[in-house]
Structure formats: structure tokens, C-alpha cells
Amino acid sequence: MKIAVDRVREGLEDLARFGGTPGEGVSRLVFSPADLLGRAYVKERMKGAGLNVSEDAIGNIFGTLPGTEPELAPVWTGSHIDTVLRGGRFDGMAGTIGAIEALRAIGEAGAPHRRTLTAVAYTGEEPSVFGIGCLGSRAMAGVLDLETAKAVKNEAGKSLYDTLAELGYDVDRLDAVRRKPGDVYAAIEMHIEQGPKLERSGCRLGVVTDISAPAYFNVWVEGLQSHAGGTSMADRRDAFAATAEISMVLERLVKEAKSVYATGTIGRVDVTPNALNVIPGRVHFTIDIRNTSDGSTGEILAALSEEMKRIERERGVKVRMQTINRDLPVHCEDGMQDLLAGICERRGIPFKRLISGAFHDSMFVGAFAPISMLFLPSRDGVSHCPEEWTSYEDVALGAEVLAEALLVKANE
Ligand SMILES: [Zn+2]
Known part of the structure; x- marks a missing residue:
């Protein structure tokens, strides 16, 4: 499975325009005008990649590539597209664009897969104006319910509930966002490391063992x-x-x-x-x-x-x-860790196993599905700043490993 670096670069550069200012990084807080433009772009890009697009009551975006046995629980991959103020263009986006490109490549190659593959863009992972982060995945885990959505408010006193309703979401159906064990067969999130370990050890990929909470x-x-x-x-x-x-x-x-x-x-x-x-x-x-x-x-x-x-x-x-x-730490499933490590070994890609000190949507997805994470090197180990950088070649390489792993899981 080959992922074109140009496609990865195009997706990430396009997204960086929404809320991006030269030298100032990207500011795309959840549900800001820039975020709404970014979300529309992601839906269009999913369609262009041949995926069927849908959205749930809190704005999680799904791009599906139906499997030959669509009644089986699907395999998910994805991340988020919102940023902190003056953030970078890779935190979340590498895993979102990487997921779309991995599914596009699988679709174009006509690679057979029993289970449906789904690229997910989770709503609002970064700490939001409502005082909580991981809005989309938190709702999936049942930790953010209708009552909480009405209770959490931004500085102007407007609730998350009212914000979603104004944007046209069927927020009264928020409980339907919730997933239960068995609904998702496996989920793999690709993300930048946000630390210096991969770069320092000369590794191009990281297999995450645990997400610290x-x-x-x-x-x-x-x-x-x-x-x-x-x-x-x-x-x-x-x-x-x-x-x-x-x-x-x-x-x-x-x-x-x-x-x-x-x-x-x-x-x-x-x-x-x-x-x-x-x-x-x-x-x-x-x-x-x-x-x-x-x-x-x-x-x-x-x-x-x-x-x-x-x-x-x-x-x-x-x-x-x-x-x-008090959030619960999540262990990345041993089988998927070994699957990702095995692909790296076979392809001669230098990699290492490491924990994630930062939390991610996968922490909440881990409440209802087996999860794993693939890390990409962060230049100088920095993130959440305009200097945040990961090479497009590494994102494309990660997406290739991701695609291979997704196919294995989707045929189990
Ligand atoms: Zn992130």
C-alpha cells in the first residue's frame, strides 16, 4: 500500500489555511468559524476519497468504506482537527488526514476487507471554551451526556447544548452518540508524539503501549x-x-x-x-x-x-x-501493538514502543473498544505551538503502516 506524500501534504496544507496565520500557527478552536470551515473541508475530502460521510449529534464526522460483511463491527481510525490557540498543523490533523488517505489508498487498490473501515474526525479534542476537552469521544464513552451539555458553558454563559442546537445538530439525540462495547471492533489513532523520544532515538514511528490519564x-x-x-x-x-x-x-x-x-x-x-x-x-x-x-x-x-x-x-x-x-488510563491492546510493531519490523522501519504522556480521544474510545496508537516524530519534541512540525514523509509512512494494520484488523 503506497500513500503519496503529495496527497498528505495537500490535505495538511489545505487544513492549515483555516485559522492559520503565517508565523502565528493555527488557531482553530472547536466550533469557531475556522473550525466550521475545517470540518466542511474534512467532509469534502472524505467524499473525494470515495468515503460515505455522516455526522452524529455532537459533530463527530465519519467517512466509511463499506466492507464485504457490513454487519460486522467496523474498524475505526482517526483523530481530531481542532487546535489550541496558536497551535500547529499536525496535532490531530496528521491522524485525520492520514486516516482519510489510508482509506483512499485501500479503496483505490480494491483491497478486500470484510469489516467496514471508518475514518473518524472526533469533535473538539483540545480543552474547549466549555472547560472540557475530547467532546466527541467523551460523548461516545457516555461521560458527556445531555445534562452535562446543558451544564457546561462558555465565558459568555452559552451552553454546549445551545451551541450545538444553533449549529443545527440534533442535540436532544446526544445519548445516541454513545457507543457500547462490541459496537467497534478495533480503533487505531495516528498522532504526533508531542515529545522528543522518537526524534532522539532516530525512530520514524512509535507504537504506544499506554495512554497516561x-x-x-x-x-x-x-x-x-x-x-x-x-x-x-x-x-x-x-x-x-x-x-x-x-x-x-x-x-x-x-x-x-x-x-x-x-x-x-x-x-x-x-x-x-x-x-x-x-x-x-x-x-x-x-x-x-x-x-x-x-x-x-x-x-x-x-x-x-x-x-x-x-x-x-x-x-x-x-x-x-x-x-x-479523574480519567482512566488506557492500555493499548497487546495484539494491535504487536501488529503495528510487526509491520514496522518487516518493512525495516526504525520504531520504538513508548507511552503517551498526553491524553487523546483514544483514551475515551478505549472505554468501549480495543485501541492502539501510532506515533509520528515531533521535530524538537515541541507541539501546541507554531513551531510544531512533523515531516510529510513521516505522516505518509505512518499512513502506509496504518493502512496495512487496518486491513489486517478488517479481515479478522
Ligand atoms: Zn491531539
Whole structure:
């Protein structure tokens, strides 16, 4: 299966025009005018590639190439086309255009496949103006329902529900977007690495083993605000000193965790009153834990909770922790990992297995289907910026491996 580099370049350069400004990268937030133009382009390109196009109630776009036994569960491949502000032209788009080109090549070659093949452009993967990302795949996983769509609002106070209704989507049928196990036989997402590992090791492709998932928390520490000179060390209930101890405990627990991919970050700290000569009475801070094992995250959280109780007792403070979000990490199916690795080996393509530290639509698709991911090298390891770059040759090569893997899965 040969994928023309020119076709890949054309698709990616065309898409980059919607919301793209020279030197400023691409700004194509979900449902922005640029995104709507990009979505129309994707539908046209799917049609031009010989695919049947449809859309669901949250705007996920499907381009299907019917199999000889269409009653069998289909095989999916795809990614997203929305970007962050001043983002690049490859994050999401490489996997969307790659999917369309892989299916076009399969269709043109007349390669037989029992299962229907579907190229998917998932709606709004990046954090949206509604405060959540992965809108399309989240709805497929049943995590974003009608109630949530009405509850989440943009800064102007307009809900996701109203936004979708205004765009003409049959949003009351949002529950029909939901997929259940068995609906999709397998899903493979091609995506840029967004890190330096492939480039540094001279690899042209990466086979993802696990997608690390984030868990976010708010923590409030209540102490006693008082005079820095007048209050002895023994009499203090310093909310910041307690916070500092919690941060050291978190660092130790994450380093000692069973999962080597666990990370823990306190990225935001608000100290009250935040004055030079006043003992802080109140601190709010956030915790971001990423892990490829939810069990390991659970162990970290259980140990952290015990340590917080000890710190409360010893320092005379009150600590309250609230979960903002806890997504489940996903393991890429071993069989598909081996399939992708085997194709690379046979073709002499240098590759390596690696985890995804960032999350993707596949994390939610993994809730109802076996998934795998193929990574492409990111120049200098950077993404979410105008400098984001992956060579068109690598995207085309990835799409060739993708097409081969899709055919194997579609004939199982
Ligand atoms: Zn992405």
C-alpha cells in the first residue's frame, strides 16, 4: 500500500489555511468559524476519497468504506482537527488526514476487507471554551451526556447544548452518540508524539503501549492568620508550611509509586493573605497526577490522604481535597501493538514502543473498544505551538503502516 506524500501534504496544507496565520500557527478552536470551515473541508475530502460521510449529534464526522460483511463491527481510525490557540498543523490533523488517505489508498487498490473501515474526525479534542476537552469521544464513552451539555458553558454563559442546537445538530439525540462495547471492533489513532523520544532515538514511528490519564484536584488548607513577629513557632497554625509539607509528601509518594510513569505536580498555589509579615491563614492549591495505572494513582491518593490527616493533627490545620477530574488510563491492546510493531519490523522501519504522556480521544474510545496508537516524530519534541512540525514523509509512512494494520484488523 503506497500513500503519496503529495496527497498528505495537500490535505495538511489545505487544513492549515483555516485559522492559520503565517508565523502565528493555527488557531482553530472547536466550533469557531475556522473550525466550521475545517470540518466542511474534512467532509469534502472524505467524499473525494470515495468515503460515505455522516455526522452524529455532537459533530463527530465519519467517512466509511463499506466492507464485504457490513454487519460486522467496523474498524475505526482517526483523530481530531481542532487546535489550541496558536497551535500547529499536525496535532490531530496528521491522524485525520492520514486516516482519510489510508482509506483512499485501500479503496483505490480494491483491497478486500470484510469489516467496514471508518475514518473518524472526533469533535473538539483540545480543552474547549466549555472547560472540557475530547467532546466527541467523551460523548461516545457516555461521560458527556445531555445534562452535562446543558451544564457546561462558555465565558459568555452559552451552553454546549445551545451551541450545538444553533449549529443545527440534533442535540436532544446526544445519548445516541454513545457507543457500547462490541459496537467497534478495533480503533487505531495516528498522532504526533508531542515529545522528543522518537526524534532522539532516530525512530520514524512509535507504537504506544499506554495512554497516561490525568487526575486533577483542588486542595484547601485552613490555618490561622497571625503576626509573623508576635506568634511563636510553637503557637503557629501556618497554612503555607502545611502546604509545603504536603508538596514534599506528594513528591515522595509519586517517586516511590509502583508505576514508573506516575507524575505529581502542584502547579497553582494561592496564599492568603500573601503578605511578607503575615502567617498565611489559608492556602488553595491544585494537584495534577498523571499515571498509566489507575490502581497506582489510587494508592498514591490513599497514602496522601493518610499523610494529610497526620499533617492536620501535627500542625493544627484543616485540609480539604476535592476531585476536579479523574480519567482512566488506557492500555493499548497487546495484539494491535504487536501488529503495528510487526509491520514496522518487516518493512525495516526504525520504531520504538513508548507511552503517551498526553491524553487523546483514544483514551475515551478505549472505554468501549480495543485501541492502539501510532506515533509520528515531533521535530524538537515541541507541539501546541507554531513551531510544531512533523515531516510529510513521516505522516505518509505512518499512513502506509496504518493502512496495512487496518486491513489486517478488517479481515479478522
Ligand atoms: Zn491531539
